[in-house]
Amino acid sequence: MGEEDISNDSKSSCGCEDGTVEAPAAAAPKENGRAADPRLQAISDAIRVVPHFPKPGIMFNDITALLLRPAAFKDAVDMFVERYRGMRIAAVAGIEARGFIFGPAIALAIGAKFIPLRKPKKLPGEVISETYILEYGTDCLEMHVGATEPGERVVVVDDLVATGGTLCAAIKLLGE
Amino acid sequence: MTSPPPPPSSLLRRLPTTRCCCFASASSGWSASASVRLGSLGGKQRRGHRGVAVMAAAAAGGGGFEARVARIASTIRVIPDFPKPGIMFQDITTMLLKPDAFRDTIELFVERYKDKGITVIAGVEARGFIFGPPIALALGAKFVPLRKPKKLPGEVISEEYSLEYGTDKIEMHVGAVEPNGRAVVVDDLIATGGTLSAAVKLIERAGAEVVECACVIELPELKGRDKLGNKPVFVLVKAD
Numbered sequence: 001m002g003e004e005d006i007s008n009d010s011k012s013s014c015g016c017e018d019g020t021v022e023a024p025a026a027a028a029p030k031e032n033g034r035a036a037d038p039r040l041q042a043i044s045d046a047i048r049v050v051p052h053f054p055k056p057g058i059m060f061n062d063i064t065a066l067l068l069r070p071a072a073f074k075d076a077v078d079m080f081v082e083r084y085r086g087m088r089i090a091a092v093a094g095i096e097a098r099g100f101i102f103g104p105a106i107a108l109a110i111g112a113k114f115i116p117l118r119k120p121k122k123l124p125g126e127v128i129s130e131t132y133i134l135e136y137g138t139d140c141l142e143m144h145v146g147a148t149e150p151g152e153r154v155v156v157v158d159d160l161v162a163t164g165g166t167l168c169a170a171i172k173l174l175g176e
Numbered sequence: 177m178t179s180p181p182p183p184p185s186s187l188l189r190r191l192p193t194t195r196c197c198c199f200a201s202a203s204s205g206w207s208a209s210a211s212v213r214l215g216s217l218g219g220k221q222r223r224g225h226r227g228v229a230v231m232a233a234a235a236a237g238g239g240g241f242e243a244r245v246a247r248i249a250s251t252i253r254v255i256p257d258f259p260k261p262g263i264m265f266q267d268i269t270t271m272l273l274k275p276d277a278f279r280d281t282i283e284l285f286v287e288r289y290k291d292k293g294i295t296v297i298a299g300v301e302a303r304g305f306i307f308g309p310p311i312a313l314a315l316g317a318k319f320v321p322l323r324k325p326k327k328l329p330g331e332v333i334s335e336e337y338s339l340e341y342g343t344d345k346i347e348m349h350v351g352a353v354e355p356n357g358r359a360v361v362v363d364d365l366i367a368t369g370g371t372l373s374a375a376v377k378l379i380e381r382a383g384a385e386v387v388e389c390a391c392v393i394e395l396p397e398l399k400g401r402d403k404l405g406n407k408p409v410f411v412l413v414k415a416d
Contacts, residue, residue, distance in 0.1 A: 064321055124267050
């Protein structure tokens with residue numbers, strides 16, 4: 001289990017806590033340079049899989065079990081911080097709701113601002129929105145106007161990447 | 177019981193453990209005046225008509241508490257008529273755009289709760305998720321998310337609470353909190369106290385002690401503390 005890096009030009013990259021527990025630590029993608037990191041196994045072990053949630057056939061990767069193990073949670077945050085420190089990251093954008101759990105701690109540690117990307121009608125004031133496709137229908141992600149400035153380097157954080165729809169919408173929002 | 181791990185090395189630099197602040201309970205603090213700035217993000221800011229009283233709890237050797245709270249207060253904006261007419265919405269997202277103010281906020285909570293034997297930080301969805309985890313990491317405590325219905329997989333316990341019209345619920349994983357644990361419940365704001373009261377009940381049902389509720393902002397006119405009975409509430413900013 002490792003970090004997944006999704007790039008959309010040089011503006012945004014997405015650091016995601018990928019909840020796939022089937023892949024052992026040794027099978028982590030080579031390009032992230034973390035395949036041999038001993039911390040990955042403990043992080044992976046702390047994530048539980050709940051079958052048939054939220055509906056039959058889904059194997060839900062539950063990161064809340066990781067949060068109950070302070071050492072593993074600390075390791076997960078540290079690994080992101082080590083990756084992004086020194087990369088002149090101006091903002092960490094976290095996707096509601098589980099991206100809020102990882103994003104702020106990373107932002108604080110690297111001295112970046114934290115930008116919440118939220119579901120519709122949650123953010124007060126002027127927002128921009130991006131629609132993305134779900135299995136049945138669509139959903140929307142919103143961000144405050146002016147939260148980012150042109151030329152800033154941003155990392156998008158969520159707990160998991162599945163189809164990539166939410167992350168893709170987040171990248172588009174930040175790129176506007 | 178194993179001792180909690182040290183905070184992430186990355187957070188230690190930003191959350192110094194050398195500063196020793198011992199705060200009295202929030203209710204015994206004194207007030208200083210500050211004001212929340214209003215205005216659109218990235219735009220020119222206007223002075224708010226509504227002041228805030230800054231809760232500066234009596235600090236023993238904790239220089240800079242007042243200054244930090246004033247800085248935090250100045251970064252919170254008030255949005256009128258959101259989410260509906262007549263509501264003055266206290267928006268903490270502007271504070272998150274100021275890394276120093278956000279760091280100050282987390283530091284103040286960490287300084288208050290370190291050395292208090294806190295084993296659990298429980299965060300109320302969704303804005304409690306922003307403040308709770310960094311506090312938990314710095315204290316070496318576990319973080320327990322308290323979520324809206326049908327969000328948590330597996331076995332949960334739930335607690336209903338009243339809204340202006342109708343009811344809502346929050347849920348917590350069974351086994352997330354152990355008997356005799358010492359918990360702090362974190363949210364961004366206390367208004368009527370309904371959500372926090374439900375959170376306290378959830379944790380106490382699991383056999384743990386809720387040491388205190390911690391919020392960045394309080395709306396005192398809504399008397400949320402009354403709903404919490406004798407449960408202490410620590411806040412940084414009081415909105416008039």
